[in-house]
Amino acid sequence: MTSSQDTFLAAAADLLGPRGLTTDPDLLSPWLTDWRGRFTGRTLALASPGSTAEVAALVRLCAEHGVPIVPQGGNSGMCGGATPDESGTALLLSLRRLDAIAPINTDARQVTCGAGTILETLHHAAEAVGLRFPLTLGGKGSATVGGLISTNAGGTQVLRHGSMRALVLGLEAVLADGSVFSALTPLKKDNRGFDLKQVLIGSEGTLGIVTAATLRLVPAVAERVVIWAGLTSLQRARALLLACEDRLGGGVEGFEVMPASSVAAVLAYDPGTRAPLTGDYAWHVLIEVVADATGAADLRDRVETAIGDLFEAGLLDDAVISSGEAQAEALWRIRESIPLAERAQGPAVQHDISVPVERMPDFVDAAVTEVETRFPGVRAVAFGHLGDGNVHFHALAPKGSDGPAWYAQTGKEISSLIHDRVVEWAGSISAEHGIGQLKRDELERLGDPVSLALMRQIKRALDPHGLLNPGKLVTLAPVGPTA
Known part of the structure; x- marks a missing residue:
């Protein structure tokens, strides 16, 4: 370690105290490898500031000493976006202590919380006041709000509610010079130029460090019905989705498709699951239909009528409708177990x-x-979310x-x-997990040159020294002389 690094660490320790900074290898180790185990790096130290003010002061200190920063939430990302490189020169910045949830505004259906708030904790807080945050995913027990915002996470409810971009109403973030962008109070109409929070959402910590957010909430689910259907082709599944939306409207919240091989893998891997249907089908579809208190009473009747109509129309080969919450959870368990069942099969x-x-x-x-x-x-x-491609x-x-x-x-x-x-096919190489370091070179190879140039210009404007999450998403080329 160089003398300048020693000087920086001493100043950071004075700023954050013993709870806020550690160089203990045993405490660092769990946070240096990504969730998939593809990337492992090294770090100067793990910083865990307890407030936005401490984050801002620490970023100013890093800027003064030229220390790169790798922000990290729950370390549950899929693309190595929160893992430092092997140089050991970067500071790993944990946002997990910023986990306060302000009193929920039930009239406005909004909540303001820290970037370190665990998604599942947010779910429980909203449910306690009869509301919900309508984004969920398999890693809800470890994923943090800041990480979800930084990667513009999706999940299984995008069909109805959109990704994080649609759910973030306000944002607070620390920029590369230590200044704080504060826009937590949302307005329905605001035409004062660029929507700057949208620039930060999905930027993977390369433009600013999200410290808090104001999020949209929706009424709690009062009733839900899950349908499991068997079909001969994915094309028929697409027709079924359109028909369900026509008959059940905005109540269709999830529409997941799985090939027979994935379902078979789960049944072999997880003894707690059983086949929903007795026949053999090339494709399986899981449909979730929900209603709040105003539509709960007749939801099951409407679903059963719709399913009957779909059978008569020849859009269904076979289907089962959940009889209650236990069966609904059992059907979802099959879908959510696919990654683990697949991992057990090998590389x-x-x-x-x-x-x-x-x-x-x-x-x-x-x-x-x-x-x-x-x-x-x-x-x-x-397999995946047919409703959003x-x-x-x-x-x-x-x-x-x-x-x-x-x-x-x-x-x-x-x-x-x-x-x-x-x-x-005019698609995207990253639908919901981000680019990180896993797909950075592929984005460079295949991305639109104009879009890449714009992203670099924004990066250079907001982080001219490239200290925020270096090596992720986009890299800055040296600035040459103008013609």
């Missing part, structure tokens, strides 16, 4: 991609066929493959192919 490369919603069925058919044809022994699996496209290595060697060669070739096809 795989995962792709969080999106294509235009109406083209998703045809894309999946074409991509699965091409991957399995070009890479003998590889099994391609696609988000495909979780995974390629599973042949049985007995050496994981690291397969990832390094075949896995990379498959990923390049999938990303090429996504761009050809």
Whole structure:
């Protein structure tokens, strides 16, 4: 460690105190590897400020000493966006102590909370006053509000409520010079120039460090019904989605599609699950329909009538309707267990991609066929959110493959192919998990040059020395002389 680093750490320790800064290797270790285990880095120290003022003072200190900063929430990201590099020169900045939730404004249906608030904790707080925060995902027990904002997270309810961009009403963030952008009070109409909070949402900590947010809440679910259906093709699933929306309107909150192989993998992996249907179907669909207190009384009747109509119209081959909460949870358990069941089968490369919603069925058919044809022994699996075009496209290595060697060669070739096809189909190589360091080079290879140039200009304007989450999303090229 250099003398300048020692000087910085001493100043940071004075600022934050023993609770706010540690260099203990045992305490650092859990936070230096990403959730998937793909990236491991080193750090000068782990800083855990307890307020926005401390974050701002620490960022000013980092700017003064030229110390890079890697912000981190729950460390549950999928693209290595919160993992430092191997140089050991960056400070790992944890926002987990910023977890206060202000009293909920039930009249406005809004809540202001710190960036370190755990998603599941936020759910409980909203439920306690008869409201809910309508975004959920498998990692709700560890994902933080700041991390969700920084990656513009989605989840299973995007179909009805949108991603984090649609749910963030106000934002507070510390910028690279230590100044605080404070816009927590939301306005329905505000035309004072750029919507600056939207620049920060999805920027993965490369433009500013989110410290707090005001979020939209909606009425609590008073009744829900989950349907599990079997179909012969993904094209029929798309037709079924449109028909459900026509008959049940905004009550359709989730519409998940899974191939038969994914369902079979879960049934083999998790002894607590059982097959919802007795027949064999190429595709399975999970549909969730909800109602608040005003529509709860007749929701089940409306769903049962709609399902009957869909059978008569030939849009359903078979279906089961949940009889209550226990069965609804059991059906969701199958869908949510797919990643774990797949991981137990061996090495795989995962792709969080999106294509235009109406083209998703045809894309999946074409991509699965091409991957399995070009890479003998590889099994391609696609599942996800049909309502928003988000495909979780995974390629599973042949049985007995050496994981690291397969990832390094075949896995990379498959990923390049999938990303090429996504761009050809006018899609995105990142639907909801962000870019991080995992997809940075692919974004550089395939991204629109004008869009990339604009992102770099914004990055250089807000973080001219490149200290905020370096090596993630976009990198700054040296500035050359103008012509």
